[in-house]
Amino acid sequence: MSHGPSAPAQAHGGAHAHHVPYVPVFTDGSARLKELKDIISRYPDKRAALLPALWMVQQERGWISEDAMREVGDQLGCTAAYVKGVVTFYTMYHQHPVGKHFIQVCTTSPCLCAGADDVVKAFLEHTGCKELGLTSPDGKYTVIEVECLGACGFATPVQINEDYVESVTPEKVPGILAGLK
Numbered sequence: 773m774s775h776g777p778s779a780p781a782q783a784h785g786g787a788h789a790h791h792v793p794y795v796p797v798f799t800d801g802s803a804r805l806k807e808l809k810d811i812i813s814r815y816p817d818k819r820a821a822l823l824p825a826l827w828m829v830q831q832e833r834g835w836i837s838e839d840a841m842r843e844v845g846d847q848l849g850c851t852a853a854y855v856k857g858v859v860t861f862y863t864m865y866h867q868h869p870v871g872k873h874f875i876q877v878c879t880t881s882p883c884l885c886a887g888a889d890d891v892v893k894a895f896l897e898h899t900g901c902k903e904l905g906l907t908s909p910d911g912k913y914t915v916i917e918v919e920c921l922g923a924c925g926f927a928t929p930v931q932i933n934e935d936y937v938e939s940v941t942p943e944k945v946p947g948i949l950a951g952l953k
């Protein structure tokens with residue numbers, strides 16, 4: 773049998789894959805490694821420290837890369853695939869770089885009826901984020917829509933990193949952004 777035409781050229785997702793070397797979070801002698809070991813010591817199974825370990829990575833790096841998943845897996849004696857399964861299950865973990873301020877606006881029906889759409893628009897406009905999920909050119913903001921934040925009586929609630937702001941209206945958006953550090 774003759775061999776067929778040459779294999780199709782490999783399709784690349786992006787124009788260029790820039791390879792920034794991964795800097796581990798849990799390096800020997802680091803405070804983070806100590807923190808992780810303290811947590812591990814409290815449980816019979818190292819994997820119990822998985823969620824806090826991921827949280828530490830995200831606090832340090834802003835998101836959780838595949839390299840970070842491998843690092844965490846190595847620390848906790850599980851595979852990177854197992855770690856990835858956990859990362860993808862929880863929406864609080866970012867698998868892509870996000871802005872310094874991660875802005876989540878509730879757009880579930882009760883908030884939508886109260887004008888959440890306009891709040892989203894105001895955040896997109898004032899942050900310079902072109903679209904939901906994209907990061908502003910200055911790297912400061914990412915805006916996404918989320919499901920009910922449990923504050924339906926205070927429409928529209930917005931979560932910015934770990935903080936909540938209630939009763940947000942489009943008019944309040946510039947002031948809220950100005951107050952972010």
Ligand code: FES
Nearest residue numbers: 883920921923924
């Ligand atoms: S529907 Fe928006 S907080 Fe519940």
